[in-house]
Amino acid sequence: MAPQDFTAAAGPASSEHLLDSTLETIDTAEALVTEAAQRLGIDEDDIPGLGMAIRECVANAVVHGNRYSTKKKVHLRVGVGEKSLEVLVGDEGDGFAVMDVPDPLAEENILKQSGRGILLIRAFVDEFAVRKREPQGTEVRLVKHLPQ
Numbered sequence: 001m002a003p004q005d006f007t008a009a010a011g012p013a014s015s016e017h018l019l020d021s022t023l024e025t026i027d028t029a030e031a032l033v034t035e036a037a038q039r040l041g042i043d044e045d046d047i048p049g050l051g052m053a054i055r056e057c058v059a060n061a062v063v064h065g066n067r068y069s070t071k072k073k074v075h076l077r078v079g080v081g082e083k084s085l086e087v088l089v090g091d092e093g094d095g096f097a098v099m100d101v102p103d104p105l106a107e108e109n110i111l112k113q114s115g116r117g118i119l120l121i122r123a124f125v126d127e128f129a130v131r132k133r134e135p136q137g138t139e140v141r142l143v144k145h146l147p148q
Contacts, residue, residue: 014079019058021066021074021091029058029076033087036078040085041147049124050085050144056117057089057140065091065138075139083146084126090139098130 017032019025033054037047058074066072075090098118122128127143 014077017076017078019074019076021062021068021070021072023059023062025062025074026055026058029074029089030054032076033078033085036080037085037144040080042085042144043147046124046144053121053124053142054087054089056121057087057142060117060140061089061091061093061138064096065093067093075133081143085144085146087142087144088139089142090133090137092133092137095132095136095138 015032015036017029019028030051034047034051037050038044042050058076061074062068066074069092072092075088077088079086079088118128121140121142125142126145127141129141131139131141133139
């Protein structure tokens with residue numbers, strides 16, 4: 001994916017938020033995104049799953065990316081494209097490669113208490129991508145298509 005394609009849609013319906021690296025941030029981010037989804041007419045049956053995807057993504061940014069650092073922020077951008085709700089979640093951590101995350105469905109990982117976040121995120125959004133954030137950190141792009 002070209003870097004210029006990895007930006008949440010800008011415009012009057014977009015919003016940007018700089019959030020603290022706390023667990024309360026997870027609730028805030030979920031509320032911001034699900035409210036936008038409701039306004040856009042995304043099916044009410046899809047909104048809880050989208051909320052869960054946002055919760056998992058922001059939790060990963062707070063816990064694994066920023067490691068609860070009060071000096072680091074979670075970057076949230078919610079934008080409306082022509083046919084989609086696009087959400088970018090960024091952290092200021094050391095970054096990671098999605099391909100290095102163990103498969104949570106592998107036999108040796110089935111009973112582990114963690115490691116299913118990315119699997120859940122992918123299950124509830126239409127598009128999912130991860131890239132390195134500059135100057136440091138990780139940025140995740142989540143897309144939910146709007147009803148036709």
